Amino acid sequence: MINFTKMHGLGNDFVVIDAINQQVALTPETIQLLSDRHFGIGFDQLLLVEKPVNANADFKYRIFNADGGEVAQCGNGARCFARFVRDKKLSAKDEIRVDTNSGQLLLRFDDDNLVTVDMGVPRHAPAQIPLLAEEESRFYTVLVNGTEKAFGAVSMGNPHAVIQVTDIKTAPVAELGKALESHAFFPERVNVGFMQVVDRQHIKLRVFERGAAETLACGSGACAAVVIGIEHNLLDHTVSVELPGGTLTVSWPGRDQPVLMTGPAISVFEGQIPL
Numbered sequence: 001m002i003n004f005t006k007m008h009g010l011g012n013d014f015v016v017i018d019a020i021n022q023q024v025a026l027t028p029e030t031i032q033l034l035s036d037r038h039f040g041i042g043f044d045q046l047l048l049v050e051k052p053v054n055a056n057a058d059f060k061y062r063i064f065n066a067d068g069g070e071v072a073q074c075g076n077g078a079r080c081f082a083r084f085v086r087d088k089k090l091s092a093k094d095e096i097r098v099d100t101n102s103g104q105l106l107l108r109f110d111d112d113n114l115v116t117v118d119m120g121v122p123r124h125a126p127a128q129i130p131l132l133a134e135e136e137s138r139f140y141t142v143l144v145n146g147t148e149k150a151f152g153a154v155s156m157g158n159p160h161a162v163i164q165v166t167d168i169k170t171a172p173v174a175e176l177g178k179a180l181e182s183h184a185f186f187p188e189r190v191n192v193g194f195m196q197v198v199d200r201q202h203i204k205l206r207v208f209e210r211g212a213a214e215t216l217a218c219g220s221g222a223c224a225a226v227v228i229g230i231e232h233n234l235l236d237h238t239v240s241v242e243l244p245g246g247t248l249t250v251s252w253p254g255r256d257q258p259v260l261m262t263g264p265a266i267s268v269f270e271g272q273i274p275l
């Protein structure tokens with residue numbers, strides 16, 4: 001049996017597993033089955049807590065989408081990771097350094113039970129996102145379902161396309177999100193954010209996530225949208241990001257600086273997987 005904790009960050013939900021004190025070997029097929037909300041446990045992503053790779057880190061953090069694919073970043077998951085290692089007494093630190101497949105994250109507990117994640121420095125070069133363009137641009141356009149679509153693109157350690165819309169309630173998230181997620185322009189597929197700018201310190205956002213479809217919140221997507229909005233001079237340096245599942249605070253001073261994201265992390269229940 002494998003013990004797990006079911007958690008969420010603004011409704012973006014996770015199964016979190018201590019793979020330090022348990023032997024865990026999950027295939028993509030098993031993860032897909034476990035992610036099913038009828039035949040399995042149900043989650044957007046599965047998170048593994050492992051021993052660190054680097055001497056200066058406290059843990060390694062691995063992320064698997066509902067489709068079973070391993071990815072390198074998950075902002076809401078990072079906050080839940082921090083809550084998990086504290087609740088399970090795997091660490092008593094107020095600041096936790098975590099190795100991931102896209103570099104290191106710094107996770108910090110705030111006084112009011114929120115968690116702030118240093119999400120690292122955004123990457124803008126096409127090869128780093130990645131996407132198939134000769135050079136970096138503030139806007140890219142591709143033909144999707146017969147129409148030209150313009151968007152900004154950035155990597156937060158995972159790839160994000162951000163489309164500005166006038167009203168997220170009517171945005172074509174399912175149709176356009178799915179078409180762009182697997183568009184040939186993105187060799188590793190992409191997370192697709194639909195951003196409505198309310199004012200310079202407030203956006204509304206919906207995200208069609210790579211490998212998970214639309215989620216109630218996307219932490220790295222919130223960071224990507226704020227970065228694109230600041231790059232397009234639409235936003236100030238600290239922004240409230242209102243997602244269907246709740247609100248995150250995202251700050252970015254500018255190029256070559258890290259993005260900070262603050263929000264809640266909730267444990268829902270404990271369970272066991274019969275493996």
Ligand SMILES: N[C@H](CCC[C@H](N)C(=O)O)C(=O)O
Nearest residue numbers: 074075076158209210219220
């Ligand atoms: N679907 C994302 C991973 C999870 C990101 C999201 N849940 C977050 O909070 O950042 C990807 O394939 O890159």
